[in-house]
Amino acid sequence: KAGVTQTPRYLIKTRGQQxxxxxxxxSGHRSVSWYQQTPGQGLQFLFEYFSETQRNKGNFPGRFSxxxxxxxxxEMNVSTLELGDSALYLCASSLDGAYGxxxxxxxxxxxx
Amino acid sequence: AQSVTQLDSQxxxxxxxxxxxxxxxxxSVSVYLFWYVQYPNQGLQLLLKxxxxxxxxxxxxGFEAEFNKSQTSFHLRKPSVHISDTxxxxxxxxxxxxxxxxxxxxxxxxxxxSP
Numbered sequence: 064k065a066g067v068t069q070t071p072r073y074l075i076k077t078r079g080q081q082x083x084x085x086x087x088x089x090s091g092h093r094s095v096s097w098y099q100q101t102p103g104q105g106l107q108f109l110f111e112y113f114s115e116t117q118r119n120k121g122n123f124p125g126r127f128s129x130x131x132x133x134x135x136x137x138e139m140n141v142s143t144l145e146l147g148d149s150a151l152y153l154c155a156s157s158l159d160g161a162y163g164x165x166x167x168x169x170x171x172x173x174x175x
Numbered sequence: 176a177q178s179v180t181q182l183d184s185q186x187x188x189x190x191x192x193x194x195x196x197x198x199x200x201x202x203s204v205s206v207y208l209f210w211y212v213q214y215p216n217q218g219l220q221l222l223l224k225x226x227x228x229x230x231x232x233x234x235x236x237g238f239e240a241e242f243n244k245s246q247t248s249f250h251l252r253k254p255s256v257h258i259s260d261t262x263x264x265x266x267x268x269x270x271x272x273x274x275x276x277x278x279x280x281x282x283x284x285x286x287x288x289s290p
Binding site: 106166 | 207209211216217218219220221224226265269276277278279280281282283
């Protein structure tokens with residue numbers, strides 16, 4: 064079966080712009096989580112959605128937001144981009160948010 | 176709060192030699208433990224997980240890990256590594272938070288396998 068699909072793979076944006084990243088989970092998976100990976104901070108949890116509801120949020124500013132649609136696909140939005148937002152953004156899905164996640168290949172965002 | 180410590184940032188090893196990547200965690204409650212591997216420009220791939228039961232867990236690509244509750248460790252081992260095992264390895268603990276298992280990752284260990 065198809066894995067977790069993230070689009071686009073690479074993205075270059077200018078400071079102050081906003082960006083939307085997309086994640087399609089494995090078919091049947093209802094939980095989608097987002098993580099940010101940077102060389103300095105490592106892997107950090109952004110938020111998790113389950114059945115269109117945000118269940119948990121990490122310690123990120125309000126510029127980072129997300130949503131989940133009825134087909135479980137999820138989008139993550141970052142507004143007013145800063146240079147420090149340059150990172151690999153990873154999406155992960157699971158059946159119900161427990162017992163391990165399957166990750167996508169990520170979207171590498173570069174802010175210039 | 177839960178945390179994960181990967182003591183070695185980089186582990187160089189020769190091909191066909193054994194390797195152990197160390198992981199220690201801290202938690203006041205029961206946790207689930209995971210090892211993920213990340214190849215360059217890729218996402219994370221699950222190697223193995225410990226949820227309950229046998230403390231020796233076997234995963235993909237010949238890797239295994241042993242859960243030691245008294246030492247709060249979950250070290251990853253492989254008896255004979257290949258060049259293709261060169262990658263970054265992350266240990267993670269999942270924390271039950273209102274029914275959702277949030278992953279807390281270690282800082283990663285870069286495994287460098289040379290001929």
